[in-house]
Structures are given as C-alpha cells and as structure tokens.
Amino acid sequence: MAERKVFTLSQVAQHKSNKDCWLVINGRVLDVTKFLAEHPGGEEVILEVSGKDATKDFDDIGHSKAAQNMVLKYQVGVLQGAIVKELDSKDAVEKESNTKEMSAFVIKEDGRSKSLAFYDFVVPFLAAALYFGYRCLTRADSVAY
Ligand code: HEM
Secondary structure, three states: OOOEEEOOOHHHHHOEOOOEEEEEEEEEEOOHHHHHOOOOOOOOHHHOOOOOOOHHHHHHHHHOHHHHHHHHHEEEEOOOOOOOOOOOHHHHHHHHHHHHHHHHOOOOOOOOHHHHHHHHHHHHHHHHHHHHHHHHHHHHHHHHH
C-alpha cells in the first residue's frame, strides 16, 4: 500500500536539491533522491523539476508503463487536494521484472548493432563465395590439364 501522508506544494518545494529531491507526479509526492543516479534520462532533468509538480514533464516524455508504475516505489505521500488514481503495486513489480527479462531480447537499432549485423552476415557470405569461387577455378584447372 502506497504512502498516503498529505503534503502541500510548499512543503514539497523545500526538497529540491540532489541530496533531498522530491517532486509530484499525478498527485503522488515522490522522494526520488535515491533514484537520481539511476534515472535513465539523467539526474539533471529531474533536478530541474524538483520541488514542483512534474506531471506534465513526466507525461510529455512518454514514459513507458514500467516507468509509470515505478513511481509507487518512491511515493512518500499525496498532494493536498489531489485525486490519486490507484496503481497496482503487484502489477508494478511484475511489469518491472518483465522489462528486465525482455531487455535481454531487445535488438537496439543503433550504429553498433548495424555494423555487427554486417560482420555477422556479409563477411561469412563473402568468405563462402570466395571459397566456392576458388574451388570452381581449381576444378576447372584440373579438368583442363
Ligand atoms: C519518479 C519519476 C520518474 C521515473 C520513475 C522515471 C523513469 C524513467 C525510465 C524507466 C526511463 C527509461 C525509458 C522508459 O522506460 O520510459 C526514463 C527516461 C527518461 N525520463 Fe524519466 N522518470 C521519472 C521522472 C522524470 C521526469 C520528471 C522527467 C522530466 C522532467 C523525466 C525525463 C526523462 C527523459 C528525458 C528520459 C529519456 C527518454 C529517452 O531517452 O527517450 N523523467 N525515465
């Protein structure tokens, strides 16, 4: 069960450093101090919105379902007057672990993987073509003589 302690926005605003970093997302007050170094988007973006309601910034990025559920882990309370939609914490844990398992199978479309694909397929193909070409030539030679 997520924390339901009620905070005002001015209370949240007192925690806006990299040693003590709070923000609000969808009415939930989050202490993300420990998450700063782990955030895949970097700590700077979070520090910019620390002490504030970061819902719009969070949504604008188009965070994944796993990221949306991760907020539960950092919840220390709710914003005064906010209506907070319930998230299933069990769901959050499952989604998170699924993401970790799946990431082993994700093929990233970056330059490195493209060059790897080149070496994985084109180089063996060229080697085979050279080998068979050489075999054909040497066999033709042996038939001619
Ligand atoms: C507790 C709050 C937050 C959590 C749990 C979180 C989590 C994540 C995760 C898991 C990712 C990887 C991509 C994904 O799964 O969507 C990510 C990427 C990112 N996040 Fe957050 N985030 C939080 C808050 C924020 C805030 C407030 C901002 C902006 C002010 C932000 C900006 C970004 C950016 C720029 C990326 C990189 C997107 C990309 O490379 O395409 N995040 N975040």
